[in-house]
Amino acid sequence: xxxxxxxxxxxxxxxxxxxxxxxxxxxxxxxxxxxxxxxxxxxxxxxxxxxxxxxxxxxxxxxxxxxxxxxxxxxxxxxxxxxxxxxxxxxxxxxxxxxxxxxxxxxxxxxxxxxxxxxxxxxxxxxxxxxxxxxxxxxxxxxxxxxxxxxxxxxxxxxxxxxxxxxxxxxxxxxxxxxxxxxxxxxxxxxxxxxxxxxxxxxxxxxxxxxxxxxxxxxxxxxxxxxxxxxxxxxxxxxxxxxxxxxxxxxxxxxxxxxxxxxxxxxxxxxxxxxxxxxxxxxxxxxxxxxxxxxxxxxxxxxxxxxxxxxxxxxxxxxxxxxxxxxxxxxxxxxxxxxxxxxxxxxxxxxxxxxxxxxxxxxxxxxxxxxxxxxxxxxxxxxxxxxxxxxxxxxxxxxxxxxxxxxxxxxxxxxxxxxxxxxxxxx
Amino acid sequence: xxxxxxxxxxxxxxxxxxxxxxxxxxxxxxxxxxxxxxxxxxxxxxxxxxxxxxxxxxxxxxxxxxxxxxxxxxxxxxxxxxxxxxxxxxxxxxxxxxxxxxxxxxxxxxxxxxxxxxxxxxxxxxxxxxxxxxxxxxxxxxxxxxxxxxxxxxxxxxxxxxxxxxxxxxxxxxxxxxxxxxxxxxxxxxxxxxxxxxxxxxxxxxxxxxxxxxxxxxxxxxxxxxxxxxxxxxxxxxxxxxxxxxxxxxxxxxxxxxxxxxxxxxxxxxxxxxxxxxxxxxxxxxxxxxxxxxxxxxxxxxxxxxxxxxxxxxxxxxxxxxxxxxxxxxxxxxxxxxxxxxxxxxxxxxxxxxxxxxxxxxxxxxxxxxxxxxxxxxxxxxxxxxxxxx
Numbered sequence: 001x002x003x004x005x006x007x008x009x010x011x012x013x014x015x016x017x018x019x020x021x022x023x024x025x026x027x028x029x030x031x032x033x034x035x036x037x038x039x040x041x042x043x044x045x046x047x048x049x050x051x052x053x054x055x056x057x058x059x060x061x062x063x064x065x066x067x068x069x070x071x072x073x074x075x076x077x078x079x080x081x082x083x084x085x086x087x088x089x090x091x092x093x094x095x096x097x098x099x100x101x102x103x104x105x106x107x108x109x110x111x112x113x114x115x116x117x118x119x120x121x122x123x124x125x126x127x128x129x130x131x132x133x134x135x136x137x138x139x140x141x142x143x144x145x146x147x148x149x150x151x152x153x154x155x156x157x158x159x160x161x162x163x164x165x166x167x168x169x170x171x172x173x174x175x176x177x178x179x180x181x182x183x184x185x186x187x188x189x190x191x192x193x194x195x196x197x198x199x200x201x202x203x204x205x206x207x208x209x210x211x212x213x214x215x216x217x218x219x220x221x222x223x224x225x226x227x228x229x230x231x232x233x234x235x236x237x238x239x240x241x242x243x244x245x246x247x248x249x250x251x252x253x254x255x256x257x258x259x260x261x262x263x264x265x266x267x268x269x270x271x272x273x274x275x276x277x278x279x280x281x282x283x284x285x286x287x288x289x290x291x292x293x294x295x296x297x298x299x300x301x302x303x304x305x306x307x308x309x310x311x312x313x314x315x316x317x318x319x320x321x322x323x324x325x326x327x328x329x330x331x332x333x334x335x336x337x338x339x340x341x342x343x344x345x346x347x348x349x350x351x352x353x354x355x356x357x358x359x360x361x362x363x364x365x366x367x368x369x370x371x372x373x374x375x376x377x378x379x380x381x382x383x384x385x386x387x388x389x390x391x392x393x394x395x396x397x398x399x400x401x402x403x404x405x406x407x408x409x410x411x412x413x414x415x416x417x418x419x420x421x422x423x424x425x426x427x
Numbered sequence: 428x429x430x431x432x433x434x435x436x437x438x439x440x441x442x443x444x445x446x447x448x449x450x451x452x453x454x455x456x457x458x459x460x461x462x463x464x465x466x467x468x469x470x471x472x473x474x475x476x477x478x479x480x481x482x483x484x485x486x487x488x489x490x491x492x493x494x495x496x497x498x499x500x501x502x503x504x505x506x507x508x509x510x511x512x513x514x515x516x517x518x519x520x521x522x523x524x525x526x527x528x529x530x531x532x533x534x535x536x537x538x539x540x541x542x543x544x545x546x547x548x549x550x551x552x553x554x555x556x557x558x559x560x561x562x563x564x565x566x567x568x569x570x571x572x573x574x575x576x577x578x579x580x581x582x583x584x585x586x587x588x589x590x591x592x593x594x595x596x597x598x599x600x601x602x603x604x605x606x607x608x609x610x611x612x613x614x615x616x617x618x619x620x621x622x623x624x625x626x627x628x629x630x631x632x633x634x635x636x637x638x639x640x641x642x643x644x645x646x647x648x649x650x651x652x653x654x655x656x657x658x659x660x661x662x663x664x665x666x667x668x669x670x671x672x673x674x675x676x677x678x679x680x681x682x683x684x685x686x687x688x689x690x691x692x693x694x695x696x697x698x699x700x701x702x703x704x705x706x707x708x709x710x711x712x713x714x715x716x717x718x719x720x721x722x723x724x725x726x727x728x729x730x731x732x733x734x735x736x737x738x739x740x741x742x743x744x745x746x747x748x749x750x751x752x753x754x755x756x757x758x759x760x761x762x763x764x765x766x767x768x769x770x771x772x773x774x775x776x777x778x779x780x781x782x783x784x785x786x787x788x789x790x791x792x793x794x795x796x797x798x799x800x801x802x803x804x805x806x807x808x809x810x811x812x813x814x815x816x817x
Contacts (some may be wrong), residue, residue, distance in 0.1 A: 170649065362719040
């Protein structure tokens with residue numbers, strides 16, 4: 001099974017992905033795609049264009065959370081139109097079927113040409129995996145009583161309340177259900193999105209979406225190099241290590257860890273997803289003295305090193321700088337991650353993308369960060385981290401205008417459907 | 428719009444000291460001199476001991492030679508205290524929150540002249556620091572002391588504008604409370620203009636900036652949001668709802684917020700980087716929010732704000748004119764030309780004391796404004812660097 005799970009976005013040949021989900025060991029589902037997979041594996045390995053790279057659809061956790069980031073993403077948020085629990089279950093089953101097909105690939109059915117095609121055709125007649133993941137998450141509004149789920153809401157799930165620097169546009173905020181679509185290319189993401197909306201017109205309708213991108217050449221160096229945001233700074237240097245299972249169980253997955261105390265049983269294996277659409281005032285930023293830019297972030301712009309240190313991954317060593325003379329107290333990295341024993345529980349898994357879409361009404365670039373992060377405890381995670389950053393110097397240059405809090409469903413095994421535990425727990 | 432001094436402003440207010448610069452300086456990077464001081468020539472720096480008590484500096488006066496000096500500041504009281512070196516209203520250096528019985532070092536480069544020191548609380552009487560001429564001292568291209576006079580003049584300008592702002596707001600609020608919609612509409616733009624002229628300073632007080640000047644889109648429920656207050660809420664009532672029903676609490680709060688702002692600004696020491704940087708920040712306001720007509724979306728009085736932002740920016744350029752002239756005469760000339768280009772276009776829409784509705788601007792004029800505004804934003808962004816400010 002793991003040989004199918006080739007990730008050719010890695011620099012070095014890694015026959016066994018470090019991110020494969022351990023639940024696969026010893027369970028039958030591993031054999032599911034093995035027949036087809038084993039035969040095709042050689043071809044996949046030889047393929048260097050990434051189109052045959054695939055991520056497992058099944059697992060304890062959904063793919064797309066600790067999976068290494070590919071270059072393209074769409075976050076799309078829907079309002080659910082289904083009227084009752086049965087309709088909602090149908091939606092989840094439909095999503096499960098489509099996601100399983102799209103992420104693993106396969107032949108599209110032939111149809112009578114007198115009818116519209118079943119599919120956009122962007123990928124031709126045979127869908128290829130292209131490293132696609134689709135991660136389904138639910139907003140607080142799904143638990144409002146329409147589907148009989150009121151008592152099953154993850155305890156921290158809530159609508160997004162604006163932080164002081166936010167200007168949340170209602171048309172780009174919240175929603176019932178988010179799908180994070182990631183793959184090697186924008187086209188594959190778009191293909192998947194169009195497949196989903198074609199298959200669910202009676203069940204949900206799009207509320208907002210945002211496309212994101214990262215440089216493919218940097219993706220290949222993940223773990224060795226860090227992406228830059230559109231302000232030109234390295235972003236995510238101290239991210240949670242996605243290979244550390246103990247850390248993931250504490251900080252990222254709802255689990256048996258004390259950090260998850262009080263969560264409904266069905267939520268185990270899921271994670272809180274935060275999406276924020278954050279416009280960067282890039283023209284203004286580009287007119288800001290370098291020294292001030294670096295002071296605002298707390299890092300040297302080109303090397304990414306903490307101020308006063310030579311290398312990107314050097315410890316910012318805040319303890320040696322109690323006055324904030326080297327790295328100011330309101331520098332972004334100092335507020336985001338003070339690196340004290342008490343703030344360890346606030347660590348989040350960042351999985352953001354850059355975005356660029358046209359112009360603002362003032363004729364300035366509308367671009368910035370499609371911020372996405374995951375955590376096992378929304379309060380200890382994003383809410384606390386962002387609370388610390390209220391008033392940071394960077395605020396003059398950024399404007400969060402949308403997003404939402406969602407709960408990423410636990411993964412599913414062959415024969416199961418997404419959110420099955422939730423539906424079965426409902427009265 | 429929100430200031431990058433939000434946190435600083437808040438923490439200063441809780442310290443019950445209105446000296447923003449005490450905190451504001453913190454946001455600026457360490458001076459290169461600080462970084463290189465210790466390893467380069469530690470022995471060359473004279474070291475001077477100053478004790479900070481609840482009420483004063485010990486000794487009460489100090490004399491040091493021009494150039495680099497290291498102050499060894501010890502807190503001899505039982506609570507956290509601060510230490511500042513000032514030149515008039517200009518804060519040259521500061522250390523805040525020095526813990527009781529702790530000692531901190533502060534290395535700074537001073538030009539010859541008379542300075543003040545404040546120890547303990549910022550309301551304490553000032554002590555004297557005399558810096559004597561020193562032939563060996565390195566001289567900065569533009570000595571920081573030369574910023575003292577323009578910054579003092581800028582503070583006077585801001586205080587005048589604030590005073591007028593309070594007076595006009597009183598009349599505006601009275602009109603609202605009297606239900607006189609026509610009068611309130613007529614006063615709206617000219618009242619706000621005082622705020623728009625001094626925005627880089629007014630924005631330092633982010634809570635007040637929000638309650639006085641935030642637009643509806645800062646709130647999740649937009650116009651219906653109960654947190655939506657201030658000028659734009661009243662603008663919405665006057666032009667969009669066409670009713671002042673329920674506006675008395677909003678109007679009264681506006682007046683008390685505006686008066687609170689006046690009190691805060693009166694006690695403020697003006698950070699040099701903020702003042703000089705303010706020239707560009709005002710233009711960024713125009714480029715990001717005013718060009719689109721989003722700022723005054725109900726009343727379309729954007730041109731008044733536009734003109735006020737420009738005037739506020741030009742004021743700063745004028746105050747620092749001799750220094751800019753010395754540092755980069757070409758840039759100064761170009762800046763003057765661009766201000767003139769903007770004024771020429773705006774003047775077409777001036778109607779006595781008021782301005783044409785922003786939607787009356789031709790597409791060609793809107794486009795024509797974009798070029799000088801963008802160039803001003805680019806050029807004025809260099810001012811701080813030009814004047815040697817971190």
